Amino acid sequence: MEIHHPKVEKKGLKEYLLEGLMIFLAVSLGFIAENIREHFTERSKERQYIVGFIRNLKDDTAGLRHVIVSDWQQVSGLDSMLNLAHRDMAMDSNRKSFYHFATRYLYNSASFESNDVTLQQLKSTGDYRLIEKDHVADSLAKYDAEIRSISGQGAFYQAYFKEILSRLDELTDMTVFNDSSFTKEVILMNKPLPKLRDDNGKLQTLFNKIFDFKKITQAYIEYYLALQLESARSLIVFLRREYNVEG
DSSP states (O other): OOOOOOOOOOOOHHHHHHHHHHHHHHHHHHHHHHHHHHHHHHHHHHHHHHHHHHHHHHHHHHHHHHHHHHHHHHHHHHHHHHTTTTSOTTSHHHHHHHHHHHHHHSSOOOOOOOOOHHHHHHHHHTGGGGOOOHHHHHHHHHHHHHHHHHHHHHHHHHHHHHHHHHHHHHHOOGGGGGOTTTEETTEEOSSOOOOOOOOTTHHHHHHHHHHHHHHHHHHHIIIIIHHHHHHHHHHHHHHHHHHTOOO
16 A cells, blocks of 8 residues: 655745744843833832832921921020029029029930931842932932931930030939929929039039030031931922922
8 A cells, every 4th residue: 555645845944034033023022021011110119219218308307397496495595504604503593593404405405317218228128229310319329428427416416415414413413303392393492402512623514515515516406407408308309300209
């Protein structure tokens, strides 16, 4: 019996080239589509970071305003306290003024801490690369450097404040404010206050420290906090414009 095998048509060179081209186009289009999808994902994530950073900046402006007001009040109070520097502390009226100013202005301090959650996330995750616009990335890095500088000055401010408290404890008897015969609802009564333990010029040293601290606080406000407030406000406006963010 004779067996007939089906004829298989051989593909021409053009057909092989066409198939190869189709495969190449399919792979290329898939690659392009993936790149487009990744691009849109990254731009969406970049925008989310910017929106979050703007929220952090708004927190910073509120915090800076609060600290500036509080610290200017402290500067004013310390200035009044310094008027006692050359008064006779043997007089009970002067000691009462001293205790009044001390409790009001030497037991509270205010330093600024930035809400840097978004900045820290950008750095820890390596997502700084998502900030596509170089001038925006530069602005974020500049702000990060500024708040680290303020943090350093704030630490110096707090350390000096603690030193004053320590020196104050050596001179005074603050337990009088826990004694109803001396005070009533934190108001000093007419009973004479204990004398200050002013030995070896400790009182004058304290007043010198208070003067220094007033100057430190002024510099902290004028050269750090006030400038940073303007920087934060400007950066909010800049980022809203760059990313068309409202609110």
